[in-house]
Amino acid sequence: MFGRLAGVAMPAGDEGAQIHPDVxxxxxxIILTKRGVSAFAGSDLDVVLRAGGIEHLVLTGIATSGVVLSTLRQAADLDLARTVLADGCLDNDPEVRRVLAEKVFPVQADVTTVADWAAATTAAL
Structure with missing residues (x-):
C-alpha cells in the first residue's frame, strides 16, 4: 500500500512533514512516528499506552482496509479494548469500508458512530 513511499525520507523541516495546526x-x-501500516509497527505505541495506563483504543482513519484493520488486529493481539468509529473511517473502495465496518470489525471491536461515541463519552463524564 505504501510501497511507493519506501525509502523516501521527508526532511523534518519539509512542510509536508509538519503537523497541521488544527491537530x-x-x-x-507524546508524538510517535508511524513506520508501518499498523500504528504499532515500528513504533513505541504499545509501550507508551501501557506506561500511561491506557487499555482502550478508539480507531478512525482514512485507510480502513489498511491502517485501521491492521491496527485493530494488532490491538486485539495485545489485549487492548477496541472501539471503531465507523463513520470516522474512509477507504478508496466504499464497499470494502462497509464490509469491514459491518461484518469484520464487530467481531473484534465495538463499532459505533462518532456522534454516539461522543454522546456516551460526554455522559460518562
Whole structure:
C-alpha cells in the first residue's frame, strides 16, 4: 500500500512533514512516528499506552482496509479494548469500508458512530 513511499525520507523541516495546526499536540503530548501500516509497527505505541495506563483504543482513519484493520488486529493481539468509529473511517473502495465496518470489525471491536461515541463519552463524564 505504501510501497511507493519506501525509502523516501521527508526532511523534518519539509512542510509536508509538519503537523497541521488544527491537530497540533498540546504541551506534554507524546508524538510517535508511524513506520508501518499498523500504528504499532515500528513504533513505541504499545509501550507508551501501557506506561500511561491506557487499555482502550478508539480507531478512525482514512485507510480502513489498511491502517485501521491492521491496527485493530494488532490491538486485539495485545489485549487492548477496541472501539471503531465507523463513520470516522474512509477507504478508496466504499464497499470494502462497509464490509469491514459491518461484518469484520464487530467481531473484534465495538463499532459505533462518532456522534454516539461522543454522546456516551460526554455522559460518562
Amino acid at each position: 497540533a499536540p498540546a504541551q506534554g503530548d
